[in-house]
Amino acid sequence: MGERWSFMILRASFNGVCHFEEFLEVLGIARNILSNRLSRLVEAGILKREHCADDRRRIEYRLTPKGMDLLPAMLALRQWGEKWAMNVPANPVLCDSRDGMPILPITIRAHDDRVLGGADLTWREWSDIEAGKPAPTTIRAAT
């Protein structure tokens, strides 16, 4: 998933691209590389390969629920790239379809929805949480 072409194919999928020729055109990718990456994404259960409802001769590649669930991770990486790298375009912008306003930066939330930063976080053993042990006060994930 960290591989560059797979990332760009997934992003195109999120944009609604689903036909082989469309991926070729939008990504400017070599035909054999595209075939290879699409097969791998289908094998990984991230994309599904189906016949077009309108025209059974055409093949479509669409995101599965597993693939759709990658969106937050992909967006978080993209936002990090926009903030820290000079060559990552911030266009197009992902927006709320209700009013067209841009989404917020992806953040870490506490159970009560407060935004948490590095100093507000601590790692705990699942067994301690289940056993109802009080949270340790001295462990910090980062200073």
Added chain:
Amino acid sequence: MGERWSFMILRASFNGVCHFEEFLEVLGIARNILSNRLSRLVEAGILKREHCADDRRRIEYRLTPKGMDLLPAMLALRQWGEKWAMNVPANPVLCDSRDGMPILPITIRAHDDRVLGGADLTWREWSDIEAGKPAPTTIRAAT
């Protein structure tokens, strides 16, 4: 960043690991690979290499602000792995240090903090947003 050892080194960093020997012990990684990955992460500006305040003979590797900003993306990927893959341990759990309760799944938020799913999203050109154009009603990021 998508590379496995770099990912695990970063996670150890978020856990507070900072000395070379500690990384070796916690990760079970070969010495030469660890050296290589640490150098690359320092070159990429994600980790910084400093002398220990207490003992100037010891070297520490700590997250830079750029590295810290990777945490949401790393967590989103980890949560995806826990949900969809059988072999990803869900332990330890990242928690709110205030009360020890686990963080929420990473989500996409609208400007008013509503959680958005695939069907609630649309891509827009930054120039259209700046020009104050009304949001198109027919474009969906995914069905």
